[in-house]
Amino acid sequence: MERSNDTKEYLNTLRALATVAVILIHVSSPLVNMTWMRNMHYWWIGNVADSAVRFGVPLFLMISGATMLGRSYKITDFYKRRLSRVFIPFIFWLTVYVGYHWLMLSPTQQNNETGFAQWAWDLFLHEGISKHFWYVYMILFIYAALPLLSAFVHKLNVSQLTIVTLVWVFAAIAGSSMPFNAYNWETDYITKFSGYFLHTAYVLLGYLLSQLPVWNKKHLAIGIFILTIVISAVYTFWLSNESNKLNLTIYSYLSFNTFAQSVAVFMIFSGLKVKQIFLGRMIGTISNYSYGIYLVHIMVIGILFRNGIYWKITHPVFSLIILTLSVLFLSWATIFIIRKIPGGEHISG
Numbered sequence: 151m152e153r154s155n156d157t158k159e160y161l162n163t164l165r166a167l168a169t170v171a172v173i174l175i176h177v178s179s180p181l182v183n184m185t186w187m188r189n190m191h192y193w194w195i196g197n198v199a200d201s202a203v204r205f206g207v208p209l210f211l212m213i214s215g216a217t218m219l220g221r222s223y224k225i226t227d228f229y230k231r232r233l234s235r236v237f238i239p240f241i242f243w244l245t246v247y248v249g250y251h252w253l254m255l256s257p258t259q260q261n262n263e264t265g266f267a268q269w270a271w272d273l274f275l276h277e278g279i280s281k282h283f284w285y286v287y288m289i290l291f292i293y294a295a296l297p298l299l300s301a302f303v304h305k306l307n308v309s310q311l312t313i314v315t316l317v318w319v320f321a322a323i324a325g326s327s328m329p330f331n332a333y334n335w336e337t338d339y340i341t342k343f344s345g346y347f348l349h350t351a352y353v354l355l356g357y358l359l360s361q362l363p364v365w366n367k368k369h370l371a372i373g374i375f376i377l378t379i380v381i382s383a384v385y386t387f388w389l390s391n392e393s394n395k396l397n398l399t400i401y402s403y404l405s406f407n408t409f410a411q412s413v414a415v416f417m418i419f420s421g422l423k424v425k426q427i428f429l430g431r432m433i434g435t436i437s438n439y440s441y442g443i444y445l446v447h448i449m450v451i452g453i454l455f456r457n458g459i460y461w462k463i464t465h466p467v468f469s470l471i472i473l474t475l476s477v478l479f480l481s482w483a484t485i486f487i488i489r490k491i492p493g494g495e496h497i498s499g
Contacts, residue, residue, distance in 0.1 A: 158216065158217075158360060159422075159423055159424075160419050160420055160421055160422040160423070161213055161216055161217060161360075162433055162434055162437040163419050163422055163424060163433050163437075164209055164212075164213055164415070164416065164419050165209075165210070165213050165436075165437040165440050166432075166433045166434075166436035166437045166440065167209065167415070167419070168205070168206050168207075168209035168210050168213070168440070169206075169436055169437075169440045169443055169444065169478070170203075170436070170474065170478060171203035171205060171206030171209070172203075172206040172207060172210075172444060172447070173443075173447055173451075173474050173477050173478055173481075174199060174200075174203045174206075174470065174474045175200060175203055175204075175206055176282070176447065176448060176451055177451065177460075177461070177470055177473045177474050177477060178196045178199040178200045178203075178461070178470055179196075179200060180455070180460060180461060181193070181195070181196030181199075181461040181466055181470070182196040182197055182200055182396070182398075183396065184461075186390065186396045192461075192466050194383070194387075195466040195467060195470070196461070196466060196470070197383050197386055197387065198379065198383045199470055200401065201378075201379045201382035201383040201386065201401075202379045204378075204382065204401055204403070204407075204408045204411055204412075205408065205411050205412040205415045207285055207403055208352045208403055208408060208409070208412040209412055209415060209416065210285070210289075210440075211289075211292075211349060211350075211352035211353050211356065212352050212353070212355055212356025212359070212412060212416055213356055214289070214292070214296075214353055214356065215352065215353035215354055215355065215356030215357035215358075215360070216356040216357055216359070216360035217360075218296060218300065219296070219299065219300045219303050219304075219353065219354070219356075219357035220300060220303055220304050220357060220361075221300055221304070222300070222301065222304065223296075223297040223300060223301075225297055228296075228297050232290075232293045234496065235441075236286070236289065236290065236293065236441070237290065238496060238497060239441065239442065239445060239496075239497055239498060239499035240283075240286050240290075240445070240499075242497040242498075242499075243445040243446065243499065244279055244283065246449070247279045247280045247283075247448075247449065248270045248273070248279055250449055250452075251273065251279070251280075252266065252269070252270070254452075254456075274334075274335060275334060275335050275336045276334050276336055277333065277334055278333035278334050278335075280448050280449075281332075281333050281448075282444070282447075282448045284332040284333055285444070286445075287346075288345075288346045288349055291343065291346040292346065292349075292350055292353060295350075296353075299350075299353070299354075303354070303357060308361065308362075311354075311357075311358055311361070312358060314354065315351070315354040315355055315357075315358045318350070318351040318354055319351045319354075319355060319409060321348065321351070322348040322349070322351040322404050322409075323404060323405070323406050323409065325344070325348050325404065326348075326402050326404035326405055328341060328344065328345070328348075329341055330342070330344075330345035331345070332345065348404055349403065349404070351409075352403075352412065355409075355412075355413065356416070359413065359416050359417070359420065364420050364421030365417045365420055368417070368418055371414045371415075371417040371418045372414070372418060374410060374411075374413075374414040375411060375414040375415060375418065378407050378408075378410050378411035378414065379411075381400070381407050382400050382401065382407055382408075382411075385400045385407075386398060386399075386400055386401070435482070436478070436482070439481075439482050439485050439486070441499040442481070442482075442484075442485035442488075442489075442498045442499030443478065443481040443482055443485060443499075444499070445499045446481045446484050446485060446499075447477055447478075447481040450477050450480045450481050450484070451473075451477055454473070454476070454477070459473070459476075460473065461473065485498045485499060
């Protein structure tokens, strides 16, 4: 299958939207966890907000498929580019997060018998340096196989690609109940890499959708998107109420509901061209800084949280918006400053 010559400007919008969605997930998650059976009015706000942005990480994967699959790659050139664009910034921020977590320890915790190096290694093995890095581990795994996957799909016509993608998607949904060891590296590598493999369905899905004509039935896609929010929020409440504990199973990126939501969002913005100059520049900036924003935003949230700046600062309807925009701006500003340092563009993300 040949890639069209369309520059697909809407992918920048999707990338910016995914960036904001991921931040909102991490801002609203404490609200969902802290208010269950304590303040159900607030809990519903967090639950609906979280249910509305489950497409965040899947959209990043779909964009990777839309922009990278279907091409022929020279293996060495491909890995060199990925090393400079993804792996090097990741190693830099991995080191920064190790230092950040160490500084957050009390003097008693720092003065342990194992020493700093052993403490850092144990953190990596048992807890994970930072839980949001699971996505980077996965994307590195996917990139390792991407030249081969790209060569495979390049030979498929639309019908064949559709069949392969649907089989992969339904396999992912069927495997969604499989325990997925996302964060630590202590044991169970089989389920970890199996989980990465199942998530690759989104990469194929993004490539397939990018090759199809622009879908004009936007109202139907919007309706599906709204329906997925309702299903996620209501089912989460029902399941949690039945089990007498918070159950966020449907939040899974491999649930049918999340697949449906991600496709709906992709179709809503497919072919969209932003004509407003200021909005277009803002979207372009967020898209350009998206990887760096993703890498640093958890630290920004953590610093704000430790200083009492989280969903409690005002009513959650307003605090979630304020926090999301604040974290977005502070994360962007951090990456912007680092990029101004000589060589900073290579490590900032």
